Amino acid sequence: MEKNNILHSKIYGPEKDGTPLLVFHGLFGMLDNWGSFGKEMSEFFPVHLIDLRNHGKSFHSPEMSHDDLAYDILHYMEFHGLEKVNLLGHSLGGKAVMQFALKYPVKVENLIVVDISPKAYPPHHQGILKALGSVDFTKVKTRQDVEEELSKFIPEKGVILFLAKSLYWTEDKTLNWRFNLPTLTEKYNEFVSNAVKFGVFNGRTLFMAGEKSNYILPQDEFPIKQQFPHASVVTIKNAGHWVQAENPTDFNEVVKDFLTETEI
16 A cells, blocks of 8 residues: 555544544545544544545545545555544545545444535535635746635625635745545536435434534434434534534533544
8 A cells, every 4th residue: 555545644642542433524634633632532542634535635636525534544454553543524524534534334333424405405505615716827926816806706804714724835936735636527417416325324423513503404404314313413502513613612522522522
């Protein structure tokens, strides 16, 4: 297994006992978005913050299906010698950890899915993809230039700042995106507009929904329970889709309680 095909990660609390927690960000994100969470949780168990393929410092690939993302988790565990893990995934990362748990249930102790369900979603990032594709890196000179270009298409300042976190300076001293925009654009329907493949995971599962988000609706609970029969759904107050960033206090407490409570 070649190391350059292993997902990039940052590990907190490697000396801690307990089942490691592997954390996967959402579309256009990166592991650095979860730094504060990783530090806090690493007081209780090892935490691996991981860049999905085509994101952050992980490898780029022309493939981007849910199965591809699940295989990446398997290869990561094999490379790091991890037999069994706890998994947490937000949005696209949630699709990845669900698919993994359904394919390799014996490798998952607890599963946490943040503000996403197993269902197919209609395409809803077209504006962001258009904005990202509009940036001409032969012309922009500063991060502010990029943010101004994005603002022509994206009215929300918070979304612009979130996307700008993935800017970096290349070796030839020009800015570019860390994520693989061509593949994310080409394969968008494959990983957003497809449901997670049907299967059943009988392990302990927690779905976390943002109170102000519409990614997990009341009617989604029935299909969730079909594939994850032992799932509970918790709503985090005063939070939208970026649940962990908008209410980190409640989010972290719910995750910690779920992973540290003793099963009866």
